[in-house]
Amino acid sequence: MARKLPMYKAISEGISQEMERDNNVFVMGEDIGAYGGIFGATTGLLEKFGPERIKDTPISESAFFGGALGAATKGMRPVVELMFVDFFGVAMDQLYNHIAKAHYMSNGNVKMPVVIITAMGGGYSDAAQHSQCLYSLFAHVPGLKIVIPSNSYDAKGLMISAIRDDNPVMYFFHKSLMGLGWMTPFDDAIYDVPEEPYTVPIGKARVVKEGKDVTITTISKMVYEALHAADDLEKEGISAEVVDLRTLVPMDKETILDSVKKTGRLLVVDEDYKSYGMSGEIITIVSENIGSSLKALPRRISYPDIPVPYSRPLEKFALPDKDKIIKNIKEMMG
Amino acid sequence: MPFEEISKETLLSMYKTMVKIRTYEETLGQIYYEGKTPTFDIAAGPIPGELHLSSGQESSAVGVCIHLRADDAVVGTHRAHNFAIAKGVDLKKMTCEIFGKETGLSRGKGGHMHLFDPNVNFSCSGIVGASFPQAVGVGIAAKMQGKDYVAVAVGGDGAANQGTFHESLNLAAAWKLPVIFLIEDNSWAISVPKEKSTAVSQNSERAKGYGVPGVSVDGEDVIAVYEVAKEAVERARRGEGPSLVEVKVSRLRGHFEGDAQVYRPKEDFEIAMKKDPIPKFEKKLLEKNILTEDSVKKIKEDVEEEIQELIEFARNSSYPDPKEALQNVFVGGE
Numbered sequence: 001m002a003r004k005l006p007m008y009k010a011i012s013e014g015i016s017q018e019m020e021r022d023n024n025v026f027v028m029g030e031d032i033g034a035y036g037g038i039f040g041a042t043t044g045l046l047e048k049f050g051p052e053r054i055k056d057t058p059i060s061e062s063a064f065f066g067g068a069l070g071a072a073t074k075g076m077r078p079v080v081e082l083m084f085v086d087f088f089g090v091a092m093d094q095l096y097n098h099i100a101k102a103h104y105m106s107n108g109n110v111k112m113p114v115v116i117i118t119a120m121g122g123g124y125s126d127a128a129q130h131s132q133c134l135y136s137l138f139a140h141v142p143g144l145k146i147v148i149p150s151n152s153y154d155a156k157g158l159m160i161s162a163i164r165d166d167n168p169v170m171y172f173f174h175k176s177l178m179g180l181g182w183m184t185p186f187d188d189a190i191y192d193v194p195e196e197p198y199t200v201p202i203g204k205a206r207v208v209k210e211g212k213d214v215t216i217t218t219i220s221k222m223v224y225e226a227l228h229a230a231d232d233l234e235k236e237g238i239s240a241e242v243v244d245l246r247t248l249v250p251m252d253k254e255t256i257l258d259s260v261k262k263t264g265r266l267l268v269v270d271e272d273y274k275s276y277g278m279s280g281e282i283i284t285i286v287s288e289n290i291g292s293s294l295k296a297l298p299r300r301i302s303y304p305d306i307p308v309p310y311s312r313p314l315e316k317f318a319l320p321d322k323d324k325i326i327k328n329i330k331e332m333m334g
Numbered sequence: 335m336p337f338e339e340i341s342k343e344t345l346l347s348m349y350k351t352m353v354k355i356r357t358y359e360e361t362l363g364q365i366y367y368e369g370k371t372p373t374f375d376i377a378a379g380p381i382p383g384e385l386h387l388s389s390g391q392e393s394s395a396v397g398v399c400i401h402l403r404a405d406d407a408v409v410g411t412h413r414a415h416n417f418a419i420a421k422g423v424d425l426k427k428m429t430c431e432i433f434g435k436e437t438g439l440s441r442g443k444g445g446h447m448h449l450f451d452p453n454v455n456f457s458c459s460g461i462v463g464a465s466f467p468q469a470v471g472v473g474i475a476a477k478m479q480g481k482d483y484v485a486v487a488v489g490g491d492g493a494a495n496q497g498t499f500h501e502s503l504n505l506a507a508a509w510k511l512p513v514i515f516l517i518e519d520n521s522w523a524i525s526v527p528k529e530k531s532t533a534v535s536q537n538s539e540r541a542k543g544y545g546v547p548g549v550s551v552d553g554e555d556v557i558a559v560y561e562v563a564k565e566a567v568e569r570a571r572r573g574e575g576p577s578l579v580e581v582k583v584s585r586l587r588g589h590f591e592g593d594a595q596v597y598r599p600k601e602d603f604e605i606a607m608k609k610d611p612i613p614k615f616e617k618k619l620l621e622k623n624i625l626t627e628d629s630v631k632k633i634k635e636d637v638e639e640e641i642q643e644l645i646e647f648a649r650n651s652s653y654p655d656p657k658e659a660l661q662n663v664f665v666g667g668e
Contacts, residue, residue: 030523030524030526031525033525034525034596034597035524035596056525056526056531058523058526058531058532059462059493059495059496059531060495060496060497062497086460086461087461087462089461090461090497090498123377124376124382125377125383125434125445126376126383126445127383127445127447127460128443128444128445129459129461130384130447130460182374182375183375183376183377184376184378185373185375304660305663306660307663309443309659310434310442310443310444310445310448311435311438311441311443311445311653311654312382312434312653313434313653313654313656314434314442314443314654314656314658315659316656317656317657317659318659
């Protein structure tokens with residue numbers, strides 16, 4: 001039976017079902033117990049599984065990230081949450097030098113089934129240290145899989161896949177998609193979610209809307225900006241295809257290339273910083289493979305290379321949105 | 335140190351600043367909900383984003399900052415309005431910054447967690463534990479420049495479990511730097527109580543491990559804080575090295591505004607209310623005839639009027655030009 005669930009409940013349900021299935025799964029992080037996670041991703045888990053398996057940690061991220069690594073070497077499957085992706089500097093060494101590399105450095109002799117959950121994204125005036133996306137920063141480091149669901153169906157299925165994966169998986173969610181009562185309401189991300197466990201494969205993009213003139217490749221909240229733009233463009237006779245990557249690493253090149261082969265035009269929409277990141281990577285993949293057959297130069301709308309400003313009009317100016325997408329696509333269509 | 339040795343002017347100044355902090359915070363605490371009722375939306379209203387208010391933590395800020403000069407530095411936390419006010423940050427500009435206006439300290443780029451006022455050497459940030467090494471750096475500069483200014487690093491009881499706290503204590507001690515490590519122990523790291531995250535009951539005990547003096551003081555009594563801080567500041571100024579001061583304070587509001595505090599026992603809040611440092615100090619000053627019923631009334635009215643003027647000014651100020659978002663990433667360019 002499926003029912004409508006907000007993303008935060010879909011995520012906690014996914015974790016809960018994996019914890020029931022496998023006693024080695026446990027959760028560590030700040031405020032993940034009594035609070036249920038600041039963004040609700042661990043709602044109800046403490047009541048169900050108790051403090052041995054749902055561990056509220058001190059604010060000691062190096063300790064519990066490295067702790068996840070150590071526990072994984074002994075057969076545990078830790079799920080760790082660090083509240084905001086902006087905070088990762090405090091635990092970075094354990095993540096990018098150790099968790100990401102242990103499997104390779106051991107020539108495959110060590111497995112690292114660790115899931116790292118974090119919140120990302122702006123649009124609600126939380127300023128420079130609480131609004132970033134930063135997924136490209138982590139995608140740059142070999143050894144970390146990265147998933148970023150845009151709706152509650154994918155959220156549960158990707159969480160279950162992440163926990164079952166023997167590799168470290170970073171699981172990002174956009175705060176404003178979670179369906180929390182204290183954020184701006186955003187019902188588009190609330191999908192039907194089956195009660196039973198299921199997986200959404202890591203590394204597989206989804207064509208959310210089919211089209212024939214231009215491909216908008218994007219991820220997370222920007223999927224909805226792209227869809228709204230595509231709806232408006234449709235009325236003007238421009239048919240846009242929207243690809244939700246769902247996974248950043250490994251990238252589903254096939255789906256992207258198939259789509260752009262069909263439409264001949266590519267626009268990447270990316271809430272992360274512009275330079276050296278996701279948008280550049282996708283445009284490169286397309287250019288290297290089918291660049292000569294494109295009908296227009298590829299474009300990107302990203303977060304400009306500035307820290308996230310606090311003041312509402314400044315942040316709005318910087319964020320990619322529907323209007324910017326429409327403007328760019330019209331220019332691409334010439 | 336007997337109460338009588340503190341000048342009347344100093345006592346009155348401390349009292350006024352405490353009243354000012356409380357009035358300011360409670361005023362912001364009301365304005366914050368404008369545009370957020372009946373349905374709470376963190377992105378809405380004149381003050382969007384997270385807001386962490388410091389009501390109940392007046393004595394730590396006032397008891398310390400009363401000993402500081404403009405060239406002494408304070409590096410604060412995400413809950414830093416108390417120290418900003420006590421340190422003498424331009425409150426009009428600070429208020430405008432919190433409203434995201436062009437008249438703000440940073441023309442709306444920083445916001446309430448990222449206040450910078452170089453004129454009085456104040457800064458703060460949204461990353462827990464980030465203050466300690468930064469204050470150490472100020473101490474390094476003081477020593478290299480042969481000056482007698484000092485630095486205060488503020489952190490909560492949660493921050494004392496960060497690596498930065500321990501690394502910085504050791505470095506400051508090894509290099510005999512003029513730094514005061516000030517732990518504001520409100521006994522909560524968001525929802526995690528100190529006794530569940532910290533193996534020692536008093537963080538001042540940790541000073542032993544680094545060979546520095548460590549003192550715990552009850553923040554209910556601002557004079558007690560005054561005395562302990564005086565010794566720590568004077569020691570630093572004399573070039574005798576760092577100290578660790580832990581002030582037991584009360585968090586009278588949620589971690590952030592909108593926090594329902596379901597994790598917090600009602601009794602804990604009641605105890606916190608009883609430990610409010612302002613009525614206690616007021617009573618003492620009345621007993622000593624330093625305050626009269628009339629002067630208390632006058633002080634409160636004056637503070638109220640001053641704050642209402644600041645708020646009006648902030649409300650009536652303009653938002654910055656959205657294009658300013660692109661400025662000041664680098665010195666000398668956009």
